[in-house]
Each structure stands twice: as structure tokens, then as C-alpha cells.
Amino acid sequence: MATAYQIAQLLHVLAASIWIGGHIIIALGYLPRFITTGDFRPLQEFESVYEKIGLPSLAVAAITGMYMATQLGWPRGAVSSLVNLKILLLAAIVLLAVDARFRIIRRHRRGYSISRVDMAAHIIAVTLISIILAVVGWEIRY
Template identity: 30%
Template sequence: MSHHLLLIIHLLSAAIWVGGHLLLVFGFLPQALKEKNQIIILDYERKYEPVGMTALVLLVITGILMAYKYGVSIEYWFQFETPIEKVVSTKLALLLLTVLFALSAQFRVLPKLEKNAEKLPEMTFHILSVTIIGVLMVVFGSFVRYGGL
């Protein structure tokens, strides 16, 4: 697959992943917190999750394929030696953080949130963290255009 097509898929997937989280943070989270109504968040999660998770999987696949096209194969991950390695490694580290937050939310916070609105602050922390990480990944990805960090 051509690098350009991979980039287009990657950028569209990033728009869905990060855009969906920004919509959650600015569109739904304030209302849920104001009303102390966790159902607003849970309803959004149920609707967004199939699209968002598909976008995240595509981001990972296209990101890895593009890293290989830039010569950053698995043996160079987390080396932080060349400018492109720095971008790829930083984005991989942020991805691992995202996965940890997602697992925590899925198995620890969301089951409790279903029954108890008092878990909204903890879920808010998870939502804000994943959103900030997503925005950071977009920013770091933009440095590839300039040859890396």
C-alpha cells in the first residue's frame, strides 16, 4: 500500500479518534458533570465505541506500516536516536498510556459508573487523559513532515 494512502487512512482515523474524544470533552462531559448524570457519558460511549475503536485499530496498523516505510522497524522502537525514531517511539509510548487508561476505564471505572454517578470524577480524569494524549499524538505526528523531533 502506498505511503500516501496509509497517511490518508491514518489522518482520517485520527480525526475520528481525537475528534470523538474532543466532542465528548466539550459536548457531553460538561452536561454530565453539571447534571451529575453518568448516563450521558455511558450513552455516548456505547454509540462511539464501535467507530472509535475501529479508528484506533486503523491508527495502530497504519502507524506501524508508515514507521516501517520510514525505516523505523520494531528493533528501533524506543531507541530515540534519530528524529523519526523519536516521533515513532513517543507516539508508541503515548499509545501504551492510552491502552492502560482504556483498560482501567473498561474494567474498573465503567462497571461502577453504570450504577453510581459518584464515579463521574474518576471517569472524567480518564476521558481528559485520553483526549490530551490523543491531541499530543496528533502534534507529535505533525513533526514527521519536518523530519521528526
């Protein structure tokens, strides 16, 4: 029978896979077309669908990650520095998402063009930070 930690770990890995996989699809599949054409619609359509599973996946990964961290002795245990790094990386993702939503996307909704550089920087940053989160998580062994 699986322990609560093992179940949390499975949910964490599945949720992180959905989050990271979606961002790799955006970065490699949709972003190049947006940069080339400036047409935001395909990117926006994908994100509107992906957001419905991506954001809950990020929440599940965060909740299960915190549960596992406490089981491993965080904030005082041996993995504390890695967990703290993951929390900082997650905060960076949240800040980038808030900036994208309230600055870049709001500008688009008001009928203005979107900076290709701004959008690319956000998407690439979130994707790379998400991959780094996975690598740091891999360093935490139970």
C-alpha cells in the first residue's frame, strides 16, 4: 500500500509534468509562430485551453510540494535550502504570470499590439524556471 508521501509524490510529478509540458509546447510550438507573424490568436487560443489544466496543475504541485517538504523536516531539515529555492522559483513564476496578465494581456485586450520581445521573454522565462524547478526537485530524494 502506498504511503501518503508516495501518493503526494506521484501527484506532484504528474502535476509538474502537465505544467512543464504545456510550457514546452507553448515555447516551442506556438511562440516561434507568434514571433514570426505577430499573430497572437493561436497562442491565446492554446493558453485559454491550457490555463484550465495548467493552473490547477501548478496548484497541485505547490500543495503537494509543501506537504512533502514538511514531511522531510522543512523548514529546518536537510532539504531546506532546496525547498527554499523552489519557493523562490515558484514566486518568480507567479510574478511573471501577474505581469503578463495585467500588463501584456491587458494591453492586447485594449486593442494595442503586444511586444513580441515581452511575450517571448515571459514564456521563455516561465518555461526555463519550470524546468529548473524540476531539476531542483529531482535533487530532493526521499
